[in-house]
Amino acid sequence: MNEAVMDKNAPYVTEDGRQIGGVMMDLRDITLRFGGVEAIKAISFDIREGEIRAIIGPNGAGKSSMLNVISGFYKPQEGEVYFRGQKRPPMKPYQVARQGVARTFQNIALFQGMSVLDNVMTGRMGHIKSNMLAQAIWAGKAQREENENREAVERIIDFLEIQAIRKTPVGRLPYGLKKRVELARALAAEPDLLLLDEPMAGMNVEEKEDMSRFILDVNDEFGTTIALIEHDMGVVMDLSDRVVVMDYGRKIGDGTPDEVRNNQEVIDAYLGVAHD
Amino acid sequence: MTDQNPPEGLVSVPHLLARNVQLYGNKPAYREKEFGIWQSWTWAETADEVEALALGLLDLGVNVGDHVAVIGRNRPALYWSMVAVQSVGAVPVPLYQDAVVEEMTYVLENCGARFAIAGDQEQVDKIIEAQETVHGIDHVIYYDTRGMRKYDHSEITSFTDIQNEGRAAKARLSKELNTRRDALGYDDTCVMLYTSGTTGRPKGVVLSNRNVIETSKNSSEFDHLSAGEETLAYLPMAWVGDFIFSIGQAYWSAFCVNCPESAETMNADLREIGPTYFFAPPAIFEGHLTQVMIRMEDASRFKRWMFSYFMEHAKTVGPRLLDGKPVGFKDRMLHRIGKYMVYGPLKNRLGMSRVRVGYTAGEAIGPELFDFYRSLGINLKQLYGQTEATVFITQQPDGEVRSDTVGVPSPGVELKIADNGEVFYRSPGTFVEYYQNPESTASTKDPEGWVATGDAGFIEETSGHLRIIDRIKDVSKMADGSMFAPKYIENKLKFYPNILEAVVFGASRDRCTAFINIDLTAVGNWAERNNIAYSSYQELSQHPQVLDTVLAHVNAVNESVSQDEMLAACQIHRFLVLHKELDADDGEMTRTRKVRRAVIAEKFNDLIDALYDGSDTIYTETEVTYEDGRKGKIKATLDIRDATVIAKTQVAA
Numbered sequence: 001m002n003e004a005v006m007d008k009n010a011p012y013v014t015e016d017g018r019q020i021g022g023v024m025m026d027l028r029d030i031t032l033r034f035g036g037v038e039a040i041k042a043i044s045f046d047i048r049e050g051e052i053r054a055i056i057g058p059n060g061a062g063k064s065s066m067l068n069v070i071s072g073f074y075k076p077q078e079g080e081v082y083f084r085g086q087k088r089p090p091m092k093p094y095q096v097a098r099q100g101v102a103r104t105f106q107n108i109a110l111f112q113g114m115s116v117l118d119n120v121m122t123g124r125m126g127h128i129k130s131n132m133l134a135q136a137i138w139a140g141k142a143q144r145e146e147n148e149n150r151e152a153v154e155r156i157i158d159f160l161e162i163q164a165i166r167k168t169p170v171g172r173l174p175y176g177l178k179k180r181v182e183l184a185r186a187l188a189a190e191p192d193l194l195l196l197d198e199p200m201a202g203m204n205v206e207e208k209e210d211m212s213r214f215i216l217d218v219n220d221e222f223g224t225t226i227a228l229i230e231h232d233m234g235v236v237m238d239l240s241d242r243v244v245v246m247d248y249g250r251k252i253g254d255g256t257p258d259e260v261r262n263n264q265e266v267i268d269a270y271l272g273v274a275h276d
Numbered sequence: 277m278t279d280q281n282p283p284e285g286l287v288s289v290p291h292l293l294a295r296n297v298q299l300y301g302n303k304p305a306y307r308e309k310e311f312g313i314w315q316s317w318t319w320a321e322t323a324d325e326v327e328a329l330a331l332g333l334l335d336l337g338v339n340v341g342d343h344v345a346v347i348g349r350n351r352p353a354l355y356w357s358m359v360a361v362q363s364v365g366a367v368p369v370p371l372y373q374d375a376v377v378e379e380m381t382y383v384l385e386n387c388g389a390r391f392a393i394a395g396d397q398e399q400v401d402k403i404i405e406a407q408e409t410v411h412g413i414d415h416v417i418y419y420d421t422r423g424m425r426k427y428d429h430s431e432i433t434s435f436t437d438i439q440n441e442g443r444a445a446k447a448r449l450s451k452e453l454n455t456r457r458d459a460l461g462y463d464d465t466c467v468m469l470y471t472s473g474t475t476g477r478p479k480g481v482v483l484s485n486r487n488v489i490e491t492s493k494n495s496s497e498f499d500h501l502s503a504g505e506e507t508l509a510y511l512p513m514a515w516v517g518d519f520i521f522s523i524g525q526a527y528w529s530a531f532c533v534n535c536p537e538s539a540e541t542m543n544a545d546l547r548e549i550g551p552t553y554f555f556a557p558p559a560i561f562e563g564h565l566t567q568v569m570i571r572m573e574d575a576s577r578f579k580r581w582m583f584s585y586f587m588e589h590a591k592t593v594g595p596r597l598l599d600g601k602p603v604g605f606k607d608r609m610l611h612r613i614g615k616y617m618v619y620g621p622l623k624n625r626l627g628m629s630r631v632r633v634g635y636t637a638g639e640a641i642g643p644e645l646f647d648f649y650r651s652l653g654i655n656l657k658q659l660y661g662q663t664e665a666t667v668f669i670t671q672q673p674d675g676e677v678r679s680d681t682v683g684v685p686s687p688g689v690e691l692k693i694a695d696n697g698e699v700f701y702r703s704p705g706t707f708v709e710y711y712q713n714p715e716s717t718a719s720t721k722d723p724e725g726w727v728a729t730g731d732a733g734f735i736e737e738t739s740g741h742l743r744i745i746d747r748i749k750d751v752s753k754m755a756d757g758s759m760f761a762p763k764y765i766e767n768k769l770k771f772y773p774n775i776l777e778a779v780v781f782g783a784s785r786d787r788c789t790a791f792i793n794i795d796l797t798a799v800g801n802w803a804e805r806n807n808i809a810y811s812s813y814q815e816l817s818q819h820p821q822v823l824d825t826v827l828a829h830v831n832a833v834n835e836s837v838s839q840d841e842m843l844a845a846c847q848i849h850r851f852l853v854l855h856k857e858l859d860a861d862d863g864e865m866t867r868t869r870k871v872r873r874a875v876i877a878e879k880f881n882d883l884i885d886a887l888y889d890g891s892d893t894i895y896t897e898t899e900v901t902y903e904d905g906r907k908g909k910i911k912a913t914l915d916i917r918d919a920t921v922i923a924k925t926q927v928a929a
Contacts, residue, residue, distance in 0.1 A: 017426050117312075154311035159422070164540035166312060217423060 021049030030079035039065040041249040053227045054236045057246035063229045072096035102191035104182040106198045112171035123188025124149040156187050176207035196228035288460040288485045290363040292527040297323045300530045306352040309537035329360035332442030334449045340365035343387045347371045348395015350509040350535045353419045357393045365456045369468045370514040372867045381406040396420035480711030481663045490704035491666040492524035494687040499633045505531035505553040516663040546627030554631045557638040566773040570801045586614035594651030642771035643679035666705030670742045681741035697732040698748045752783040758845035772829045773798040789887035790851040814855045830919040838922040847921045855912035861901045
């Protein structure tokens with residue numbers, strides 16, 4: 001078992017009135033190797049229902065690899081992933097997605113030539129039940145389904161305030177907006193767990209503030225659990241309920257922002273201390 | 277005049293609503309784009325929504341004569357709010373949604389609002405902050421529920437909840453509602469609007485039902501507005517124009533008011549709706565023209581040639597066709613071709629294909645700008661008005677449209693020009709009073725009902741049209757006694773897409789100088805095409821090539837001004853390009869984007885001194901207010917350029 005920082009099974013209410021439930025995802029002794037390189041070394045931590053969980057660490061610490069393990073893209077050589085109390089067998093990413101996990105990417109993976117609306121619609125893939133033939137001939141059920149999906153997408157477009165670019169091809173958008181569209185697509189899947197890989201990388205202060213507000217709003221309005229990787233310490237400390245700190249594939253800290261901030265090992269990792 | 281009876285017993289807006297339900301029950305009254313689809317409400321549905329809210333307000337304890345603040349972007353729900361408030365005998369006070377907390381605090385305090393209806397969380401937050409000093413507010417109602425869940429709901433309720441409570445209490449309260457609605461009188465207050473105030477604190481202008489209904493009736497008849505019109509409501513709800521167009525005239529004529537999805541989608545929504553009756557201040561038309569010009573510069577050579585060829589033709593023929601004057605066969609045919617190739621698609625692009633009556637007001641419009649739209653075949657007209665007149669003082673009848681006049685007196689309006697040139701009017705729309713401010717009321721409106729406009733003008737003898745020269749306090753003399761009318765020059769400068777704003781100085785001076793604001797859209801686009809890198813507005817504004825371009829514009833204006841004998845002395849000798857955009861948040865402009873000269877002169881007095889003392893550069897620090905209310909300082913060294921002035925003697929020769 002991992003070194004739990006608080007009683008796992010006790011739900012609590014945060015200062016700003018959000019419900020934090022029990023453990024949603026539990027990662028136990030995860031080790032991931034690429035050939036001889038150990039990207040992740042026996043890391044354990046959990047993500048609780050309704051919380052905003054940050055994974056931070058210097059470049060190459062293994063943060064993105066960790067996220068890829070959660071999303072099912074990488075299969076760890078050792079360790080187990082428990083999702084909602086059940087041990088998760090090795091799964092394809094789409095199967096993980098069906099379980100209610102959606103993600104965004106560090107280097108934006110949208111369809112550049114498609115409109116914002118179409119891109120966000122692709123996020124609804126998992127919600128389409130009618131078969132290909134019905135869709136091709138636009139039969140009753142497929143039509144109804146598309147209308148429902150379009151409505152769900154429009155609510156997200158409204159929520160993220162991107163109405164003005166609804167019909168704009170993604171390739172023509174500035175970087176900050178593309179990030180928002182990616183978030184929209186992830187939200188369109190109506191995930192229970194949302195994984196954000198550096199949602200604020202390369203943004204200016206104003207864009208970061210906007211994005212932070214959207215992340216908080218998503219968590220608040222939809223009750224979505226969020227796990228995010230971020231470099232900007234200020235943002236992380238303000239946003240998240242709990243933080244995991246990684247360095248060279250190891251976990252060096254885990255706890256509330258305040259606990260992590262005062263952890264000597266974390267300070268060393270960020271300020272730079274000679275490694276042996 | 278004041279003893280006129282209400283037409284057909286229609287004494288208030290709620291009464292007009294009841295009539296519209298009878299006559300046009302199934303016709304759309306409101307549309308709003310939401311979730312990508314135009315949602316619509318018929319007059320019958322509107323009456324239902326308004327009634328539910330009015331009952332809810334009764335349940336909440338709104339009394340006759342209470343003031344209820346309404347704040348938010350143009351949405352049907354907020355228009356219903358105003359009518360619901362009127363239905364229970366209270367007075368709606370729409371506030372500017374982009375007002376910062378201090379401005380809002382002042383107005384809420386001044387009108388003594390007991391209730392506030394806010395569009396969304398942002399406005400609710402501002403009201404809550406204002407409540408630190410304003411203690412009169414009992415309850416806040418919000419429409420958009422987003423982000424509101426965690427708020428303490430003891431004194432805050434959502435719009436739908438109020439409506440639901442109202443519907444539930446219908447049996448109990450509908451009698452009271454009917455009594456209150458029936459008790460509404462023709463001389464009761466219809467609405468209270470705060471003037472943006474180029475000088476001093478905003479004042480609450482009290483308009484009666486008589487003011488609003490008579491004015492709406494007269495102006496609707498003037499332009500033959502019918503129930504078939506479509507308008508887009510996008511101008512601030514706190515502005516008298518929006519109140520008259522989107523409530524007064526809309527309820528009188530029973531036409532449909534369309535609300536855009538968001539401020540950013542305005543242009544796309546305009547295109548989708550294709551309004552038949554359209555109103556915009558010159559800044560909007562300028563913005564559209566700038567965008568067209570930018571896109572044309574990026575277009576292929578052939579398109580550019582076609583555009584300039586047909587626009588040139590339209591300039592000579594278009595306005596004459598619009599006024600029904602004779603045009604030769606060849607010109608007519610060429611215009612027809614141009615319509616298919618250029619004018620039609622362009623009008624469609626601008627969302628003005630269906631515009632039957634278009635108005636511009638608020639500021640004088642540059643003649644070149646005005647002619648551009650007229651030559652496209654858009655029936656753009658000018659009107660002259662103010663809050664105190666319930667908008668209309670003069671307007672241009674179809675077929676008598678010119679860029680240099682503001683038209684003939686509107687129906688029911690009397691005009692007179694004082695000895696000093698100031699324009700006075702008297703009309704059924706003349707406001708009742710400034711709220712709790714008898715001194716200001718007395719100094720503006722005399723016992724006979726004549727109101728001073730504060731504008732200098734004269735009536736052209738040949739046409740009977742009014743011509744406005746400038747604000748009476750701005751028109752002054754230069755040191756040598758020649759006339760100085762800054763706005764005239766500024767408007768000429770502002771016609772150039774690169775120039776967003778200009779402020780000309782010269783009163784009691786020996787020569788004129790100017791501050792220029794560049795238009796970031798236009799100049800930014802130019803910089804991109806010419807591979808000019810810049811990191812900020814400030815840096816771009818001081819780029820030598822930008823200064824050269826502005827210099828060329830100033831020289832061109834000087835040349836044109838030198839042709840005018842009266843104003844030849846107003847040519848600009850020296851100018852600088854400001855390092856920041858003039859902004860209402862910094863108090864440099866009003867919320868309706870009118871320049872506040874006194875504030876600017878005081879704030880930038882170091883820059884003005886530099887314009888006159890002959891120095892080539894000037895270092896300055898300026899305080900700026902960010903959108904969230906924080907303040908900061910920007911520092912800059914500005915270049916000052918000399919413009920070419922054409923000597924007076926040369927003109928006389």
